[in-house]
Amino acid sequence: GTRFRFCFKLPRAVTHERSPDLDELRRFLAVIDLLESALGPLLVQFPATVGPEDLERYEPVFEAIKKRHRFVIEVRHPALFEDPSLLEPLLERFEAGRVVLDPRPLYEGDRSHPEVLEALHQKPDVPVSPTIHNGICFIRLIMHPDIVSNHRYIDEWAPHVAGFLADGVETYMMVHCPNYLHCPPLALDFHNTLMRAGGMAHLADLAPWPLPMQLPLV
Numbered sequence: 001g002t003r004f005r006f007c008f009k010l011p012r013a014v015t016h017e018r019s020p021d022l023d024e025l026r027r028f029l030a031v032i033d034l035l036e037s038a039l040g041p042l043l044v045q046f047p048a049t050v051g052p053e054d055l056e057r058y059e060p061v062f063e064a065i066k067k068r069h070r071f072v073i074e075v076r077h078p079a080l081f082e083d084p085s086l087l088e089p090l091l092e093r094f095e096a097g098r099v100v101l102d103p104r105p106l107y108e109g110d111r112s113h114p115e116v117l118e119a120l121h122q123k124p125d126v127p128v129s130p131t132i133h134n135g136i137c138f139i140r141l142i143m144h145p146d147i148v149s150n151h152r153y154i155d156e157w158a159p160h161v162a163g164f165l166a167d168g169v170e171t172y173m174m175v176h177c178p179n180y181l182h183c184p185p186l187a188l189d190f191h192n193t194l195m196r197a198g199g200m201a202h203l204a205d206l207a208p209w210p211l212p213m214q215l216p217l218v
Contacts, residue, residue, distance in 0.1 A: 005040030007138075007172060008032055010061075016047055020061050029068060040172060041070040041097065041136060048076040048124060052086040062094040070170075072138040074099035076124045084129065097136035102128045105153045106178075109144035116145065119178035130160065136170045137161075143177040143186050154190050162197035184209040 011028055013021040032039060042065060050058075065071045073087070073096050080087050091098055103123050106116060123142050130137075141157060143150045157173070164171045175187040188206055195203045 007040040009043040041072050045074040051077040066094050072097035072099050081127050091133045095134045097138050098133050100130045100139045103142040105144045105150050106142045109149045115178040137164050138172045140174045145179045154193050158193040158197045162200045
C-alpha cells in the first residue's frame with residue numbers, strides 16, 4: 001500500500017538568516033527524529049537572496065543533516081539556474097537532491113485571480129529543471145486556484161513520475177496551491193492520473209477526501 005512520509009522544511013532561522021542558527025537546527029532535528037520511519041527527506045529551502053557565493057556558510061547545516069537524514073535543496077537565485085554546475089558539486093558532496101520547482105500553473109493561468117496576486121511574491125517564476133541528483137526526485141508543483149487549468153500539468157507530470165518510479169528513483173510529489181483547501185483534491189487527482197500511467201496500475205488507491213478520521217502516523 002501507499003506509505004505517507006512527512007517532508008519537513010527547515011526553520012527559517014536556519015535557512016533565511018545570514019548566520020544559520022545551528023542550535024535551532026539541533027532542536028528541530030531532535031523533535032522530528034521521533035517520527036523515525038515516517039520521515040521523508042528534509043527540505044532545505046533557500047530564499048532568492050542566497051546565491052552561489054553564500055552556500056559555503058551553510059555547509060555546517062548540510063553536515064549536521066547528512067549524519068541523520070536524506071535531504072533536498074531548493075534554491076531560487078537566478079545564477080543557480082543559469083549555471084547548475086555552481087550547485088552540483090555541493091549536491092554530490094552531501095548526497096542531496098535538488099528540488100524541482102514548477103510554478104507554471106500559477107504564472108500561466110489567470111494572474112488577476114485574487115489568491116494568485118497574493119501568492120506571486122512567495123512563489124518565484126523559475127525554470128523547471130527536472131534533473132535527478134543522487135537518486136532522489138522532489139517535485140513541488142504550484143497549482144492555480146482555478147482547478148480546471150491545472151489538468152494539463154497533472155497530465156504532463158504523471159508519466160514523468162511513472163518513469164522515475166520505474167527506474168527506481170525515490171520520488172516525491174508535493175502539490176501546492178495559494179488556497180490550501182484545493183491541495184488534497186488536486187493531490188488525489190494527480191495520484192489517480194499516475195495510476196493510469198504506464199506500469200502504475202499496482203499503486204494503491206488513496207483514501208477519499210475529506211477523510212472520515214485521522215490516519216495513524218505509524
